[in-house]
Amino acid sequence: MQAIDIMTPKVVSVGPDAEVRDIAQLLLKYRISAVPVVDGEQRVIGIVSEGDLMRRVKDDSEQRHSWWLSLFAGGKDAGDYIKSHGRKAHEVMTPDPLTVEENAPLHSIARMLEKHHIKRVPVVREGKLVGIVSRANLLQGIANAAVAPTQSPTDDRQIREAILNEVEHNTGAHTENISLIVDGGVVEIWGLVESLEQKQAVTVAAENVAGVTRVENHLGMMPRGVGYM
Numbered sequence: 001m002q003a004i005d006i007m008t009p010k011v012v013s014v015g016p017d018a019e020v021r022d023i024a025q026l027l028l029k030y031r032i033s034a035v036p037v038v039d040g041e042q043r044v045i046g047i048v049s050e051g052d053l054m055r056r057v058k059d060d061s062e063q064r065h066s067w068w069l070s071l072f073a074g075g076k077d078a079g080d081y082i083k084s085h086g087r088k089a090h091e092v093m094t095p096d097p098l099t100v101e102e103n104a105p106l107h108s109i110a111r112m113l114e115k116h117h118i119k120r121v122p123v124v125r126e127g128k129l130v131g132i133v134s135r136a137n138l139l140q141g142i143a144n145a146a147v148a149p150t151q152s153p154t155d156d157r158q159i160r161e162a163i164l165n166e167v168e169h170n171t172g173a174h175t176e177n178i179s180l181i182v183d184g185g186v187v188e189i190w191g192l193v194e195s196l197e198q199k200q201a202v203t204v205a206a207e208n209v210a211g212v213t214r215v216e217n218h219l220g221m222m223p224r225g226v227g228y229m
Contacts, residue, residue, distance in 0.1 A: 003109060004102040005157060005182075006141035007123045007131030009164060010175045013038045016045065016090035023048050023089060030176045031192060031222065034120060036097070037089045042128040046093030049119075053092070099124045102131065106141050109133055137179050140190060144183045155211060156182040162209045163187065171201035178202070178219070185213035192222040 012026055013036045027050055037046035086092045099122045100109055123131035160182040168175045178191035187206045193199050199219045206215045
């Protein structure tokens with residue numbers, strides 16, 4: 001399996017001038033923990049995580065209680081100030097984040113996440129953003145890799161693409177919140193939807209795609225308007 005087989009293909013991203021307030025609202029709306037920052041050509045130039053935004057709150061608190069430490073530190077750090085007070089994505093993001101190509105094998109992605117202590121990595125094709133792989137995506141892919149496929153990877157990828165397209169356009173569920181793996185025609189689905197009807201609709205969408213032999217729907221339900229943990 002490769003990155004293209006497990007990645008979330010519809011990625012919520014922002015431009016470099018996106019407001020921090022708007023980014024926070026996107027994280028809450030889509031129940032995600034980070035967004036890639038892309039330029040006008042969809043090239044990844046940074047990533048803003050919930051940790052970057054929470055740092056603003058932490059820094060404000062620490063500055064109130066530890067102002068005297070600056071007397072021994074030779075003044076305030078301009079970079080830290082920008083991170084904790086910036087109002088645009090390009091000011092608070094982690095620049096030049098790690099990325100992987102869509103044909104990257106799972107074991108290399110796993111090593112990257114472990115080595116650099118990160119939770120997700122953008123997937124690129126010819127330098128442009130096409131997806132994102134999280135730890136959850138990776139674990140699900142590794143679990144499924146133990147089962148020998150009965151179809152070619154190309155067929156499974158076509159099935160996966162067809163299911164995601166059907167879910168996105170006809171079920172009301174957000175594919176940003178869904179992780180889907182197809183292995184030998186067997187479809188396994190994880191993530192969150194807003195109702196039992198959406199969960200059932202996703203199953204129906206998968207069952208109606210040619211080549212699907214079985215659907216295992218593990219979706220959980222998150223009521224509309226409730227944030228993620």
